[in-house]
Structure formats: C-alpha cells, structure tokens
Amino acid sequence: GAVVSQHPSWVICKSGTSVKIECRSLDFQATTMFWYRQFPKQSLMLMATSNEGSKATYEQGVEKDKFLINHASLTLSTLTVTSAHPEDSSFYICSARDGTVATNEKLFFGSGTQLSVL
C-alpha cells in the first residue's frame, strides 16, 4: 500500500515555542491530507483537512491561528503548533489519500508524532 512518512516521531519542547510536524506521501500524490489528534486511549479526532494549494479547512473548535497548516506540494503537508502549551501535548497523526485515483477512498496514516510540552 501507499506509504506516508511523518516526522518527527516525538518531540519535547518548552512552553511558548513552536513545533513543526511534516507529513509526506512517499509514492503517491496526495491532493488532500488530514490531520488528527489522539489522546491516550481515545479515538482519532479530525483537526483539519489540508488541500494542496489552498487554505486548510478546520474542524469546529480547532484554532487555525494556533495550528498552522501548509500544503504547498502534492507530497508534503506541515502542521505547526504555535506557542505550544502543556495542554497541546498529544499524539498528532496525519493521513493522506492517493489523489490520482478518483475512486480511491483508502486513507493511509503517518506514524504519528508524540508532542510533549513542558
């Protein structure tokens, strides 16, 4: 299946700093990528949908100025957590669809990023 690479796998930062997470589709073009947040023992909560070449669409309750998303190419989307605070500590995971296949609904996930804000 398609491979989605996500980096870093874990990051520890001080409160008030910004953290950038990268999500790459390695062997396919992803016109759309999705960013999720997952708390321990909980489900995947969609944060935003990242569309190549346009502004991201954020879910209700997600601050777009705090979670900056850039999808500048067909293989790369980034999520930047700005001015991180301890409550932002979580597992962030991206997913992507193969945009070259019109009927392909399958989503492939990155390996996730565990963010710990001190």
Place this chain on the structure above:
Amino acid sequence: GENVEQHPSTLSVQEGDSAVIKCTYSDSASNYFPWYKQELGKRPQLIIDIRSNVGEKKDQRIAVTLNKTAKHFSLHITETQPEDSAVYFCAASNTNSGYSTLTFGKGTMLLVSP
C-alpha cells in the same frame, strides 16, 4: 454531520475464539466503511473496508458485514491470536461529498489471551 458509535469499548477473548465489534452510523449517505487496527504507539493500519453496494466482505480470518437499512456494520475476527490484540476503529464516510473525511468510532480494545 456523521456520528459513529462503536461497541464494545473493550473485548477480552481467549485465543482461538471469535471476536465481533459493532458500529452504527447516522448519515444514510455514508457509503464507505473501513476498519483500522492500531497497536500501542503505532499508526492505524487499514485491515479491511466495505462499500455500501456490498453486504459482506471477507479476507482470511477477518470479515465485515454491512446492513444499510439498519445503518450498522460489524467486524468479525475468527480464530483470534495474541497478535490480534490492539485497538480497532471503525469509520464511515460519504465519498460523494468531495474530500470524504472519515468519522471514526471511539475504538475497541481487543485483548486476546493465550
């Protein structure tokens, strides 16, 4: 929007037994239903999916059934093995609605005891 309910939240079985996880969805327009397996600290892996034009799909020890009228779908794992232990998520989406976001259930932690 779509709402997906998943039961049970935890499921313990003995090795060799069958395991069944059930999900219901609210949006009758949803037409794609994947199941993901997530091991601790790992990415969710797609294990099987079904589309609304099919009532059942099987892949070795894993099967999924769909009842569109009742708006529920189930995952069946036969001859369970310890390596099946993980959290399983069901999801639903309407692939006719543009970029087809997935709505996930809350997950089922499956524990298979040797």
